[in-house]
Amino acid sequence: MTEMSKISTTSVLSEVTEFIWTEGAMLDAKEYSDWLDLWTETGLYIMPIGDGEDYKNQVNLCYDNAKMRRDRIGRFERGFSISSAPPAQTVRTLSRIRIDSVEGDIVKASCAEHLIEDKFGRQRVWAGNAYYTLVKTEDGFKIEQKIVRLLNSDGMLNSFSYLF
Amino acid sequence: MSLDMPKFSDLDALYDEENALVATEMYEDPALFDEEMEKIFKNTWVWVAHESEFPDKGSFKLSQVGLEPVIVVRDRKGKIHCMVNRCRHRAATVCEVKKGKTSSFQCPYHGWGYGLDGSLRALPYPEQYGDDFDKSQHGLLKLRTESYNGMVFATFKEDMEPLEDFLGEGVRKYIDLFMKQGGGFPVKVLGEHQFSVPMNWKVQLENTTDAYHFPIVHKSFMQTLDGETGELFDFLDKGVGYVEDLGNGHSVMTMIPELVDLDENLDAPIPERFEELAQELRDEGYPEDQVKKIVRAVSGAGFNLNLFPNVSFSLAFFRVLTPMNVEQTDIRHIAIGMDGGPDAANQARIRLHEHFQGPMGFGSPDDAEVWERVQRGTKGGETLPILVNRGMVDEEQGEFGPRGHISAETGMRAAYKMWKGMMGK
Numbered sequence: 001m002t003e004m005s006k007i008s009t010t011s012v013l014s015e016v017t018e019f020i021w022t023e024g025a026m027l028d029a030k031e032y033s034d035w036l037d038l039w040t041e042t043g044l045y046i047m048p049i050g051d052g053e054d055y056k057n058q059v060n061l062c063y064d065n066a067k068m069r070r071d072r073i074g075r076f077e078r079g080f081s082i083s084s085a086p087p088a089q090t091v092r093t094l095s096r097i098r099i100d101s102v103e104g105d106i107v108k109a110s111c112a113e114h115l116i117e118d119k120f121g122r123q124r125v126w127a128g129n130a131y132y133t134l135v136k137t138e139d140g141f142k143i144e145q146k147i148v149r150l151l152n153s154d155g156m157l158n159s160f161s162y163l164f
Numbered sequence: 165m166s167l168d169m170p171k172f173s174d175l176d177a178l179y180d181e182e183n184a185l186v187a188t189e190m191y192e193d194p195a196l197f198d199e200e201m202e203k204i205f206k207n208t209w210v211w212v213a214h215e216s217e218f219p220d221k222g223s224f225k226l227s228q229v230g231l232e233p234v235i236v237v238r239d240r241k242g243k244i245h246c247m248v249n250r251c252r253h254r255a256a257t258v259c260e261v262k263k264g265k266t267s268s269f270q271c272p273y274h275g276w277g278y279g280l281d282g283s284l285r286a287l288p289y290p291e292q293y294g295d296d297f298d299k300s301q302h303g304l305l306k307l308r309t310e311s312y313n314g315m316v317f318a319t320f321k322e323d324m325e326p327l328e329d330f331l332g333e334g335v336r337k338y339i340d341l342f343m344k345q346g347g348g349f350p351v352k353v354l355g356e357h358q359f360s361v362p363m364n365w366k367v368q369l370e371n372t373t374d375a376y377h378f379p380i381v382h383k384s385f386m387q388t389l390d391g392e393t394g395e396l397f398d399f400l401d402k403g404v405g406y407v408e409d410l411g412n413g414h415s416v417m418t419m420i421p422e423l424v425d426l427d428e429n430l431d432a433p434i435p436e437r438f439e440e441l442a443q444e445l446r447d448e449g450y451p452e453d454q455v456k457k458i459v460r461a462v463s464g465a466g467f468n469l470n471l472f473p474n475v476s477f478s479l480a481f482f483r484v485l486t487p488m489n490v491e492q493t494d495i496r497h498i499a500i501g502m503d504g505g506p507d508a509a510n511q512a513r514i515r516l517h518e519h520f521q522g523p524m525g526f527g528s529p530d531d532a533e534v535w536e537r538v539q540r541g542t543k544g545g546e547t548l549p550i551l552v553n554r555g556m557v558d559e560e561q562g563e564f565g566p567r568g569h570i571s572a573e574t575g576m577r578a579a580y581k582m583w584k585g586m587m588g589k
Binding site: 047060071080083155 | 262354355356357358359360361381383384385387388494499507510511514515517518519522523524526528529530532533534536537540
């Protein structure tokens with residue numbers, strides 16, 4: 001690797017890290033309207049079950065286009081969903097961030113996600129790998145695709161009143 | 165009570181049939197739970213699989229009958245077997261792969277090998293057991309297995325009545341109707357959501373036959389529907405539909421009468437929300453009558469069929485409960501589709517499934533929350549009964565048994581009556 005590309009990779013990594021941490025903090029703080037603004041209109045938020053990659057033709061935990069994301073947030077915020085009123089509180093750590101590829105304005109990155117939820121005086125721990133496809137725009141990065149694979153996605157889960 | 169009487173001899177106190185009252189300990193007594201696992205789950209047909217989950221010779225899936233882990237498998241001739249996942253030597257599980265294909269099962273501990281029918285084929289150094297060791301007496305513990313319209317059931321009870329008799333005419337009728345959502349293709353399992361809830365298994369058993377909760381618990385789901393679909397789910401306000409006891413603890417809850425038989429009204433115009441899908445099918449070359457049949461089948465049947473003790477056919481999916489302990493129940497929501505049918509139709513079915521079901525659905529998390537709230541609530545007021553008497557006031561004889569209002573608790577009464585009959589034996 002030349003000195004030049006090392007510098008640019010390091011700077012992309014720090015920009016992406018800042019973006020992923022900002023997004024993670026938004027989700028913990030449940031600042032959902034800000035979170036919706038992070039997406040492109042064509043973006044897909046997917047949490048698959050198992051190892052499959054044919055998301056369109058398989059049953060996922062969620063497969064959200066823009067409308068489903070808005071509906072999901074509406075459900076969280078309107079107060080009629082008993083599981084989200086109140087929701088579990090969460091604290092997450094996003095780490096082991098790596099840039100997988102940079103092509104033009106498209107950056108693909110991945111990281112580890114650990115999340116702890118708290119509700120009914122009970123804490124649950126979740127771990128997964130998150131994969132981002134980000135588009136560089138004048139307003140900073142936008143999410144074109146985010147895939148979160150829980151370690152036990154094909155096992156017995158519990159219901160989630162928050163986002164990963 | 166004399167000392168030699170069984171602990172749960174006073175079944176009338178646990179379920180008062182005349183007034184339809186359930187005692188609180190029904191949800192929280194660990195000794196009662198142990199008794200249920202013996203008297204109910206080891207004495208009836210328990211659903212273990214759908215045939216499409218292990219379609220080929222040698223394919224298998226792991227399942228559970230009550231607390232017992234089982235393997236459901238097809239042998240080389242295609243015959244279905246169900247056996248306890250436990251080596252006859254020193255009890256290790258012989259399979260820990262959830263689904264797959266194999267030619268045999270081998271215990272990882274000492275290498276005892278079993279055929280697809282559970283028979284013991286070979287073991288290392290057998291001479292140490294002496295000459296009279298009989299391999300035919302050391303196969304995996306088998307359960308009786310029978311299927312109806314693709315649904316596979318197993319039982320530990322050797323002399324259990326045939327599955328078709330246990331289901332009865334009413335259940336068979338509704339299973340046949342339910343499977344019409346293949347839209348002319350065989351029904352196939354497409355995937356599943358799994359989540360565990362801190363609740364007694366009977367809380368779940370009640371729920372699939374409970375229309376009363378729908379507009380309350382699922383208001384936030386209803387708010388995300390288009391007007392036309394919202395109208396369909398407005399069955400409580402409309403007061404149409406009914407719940408009917410089908411015998412043996414089974415019941416049906418008919419929410420959308422016009423979608424009970426998917427082969428009827430095929431001439432009706434295609435609803436606007438499915439017009440895009442219909443056009444896609446036409447573009448793929450499907451003739452108009454088949455387009456109408458597939459589109460009508462996409463959103464599922466208009467009823468929930470609730471089978472005692474562990475499986476429901478709920479609108480467009482199978483819901484399976486597995487009791488884990490007195491306060492923990494695992495739930496599976498199994499998505500189904502059209503085997504060999506158009507991708508576009510199966511994609512539509514999968515997206516509808518994800519919309520409501522599973523850990524991140526717009527419906528299931530709210531169900532899970534109220535089920536857990538029931539379990540938490542029973543920590544107080546131990547002597548208060550749980551009421552399942554709703555709709556007794558105007559219950560009438562239906563086609564197969566007592567029939568009540570769409571929001572009646574007729575299905576719960578059917579299940580508890582069966583529960584009581586089995587626990588009293």
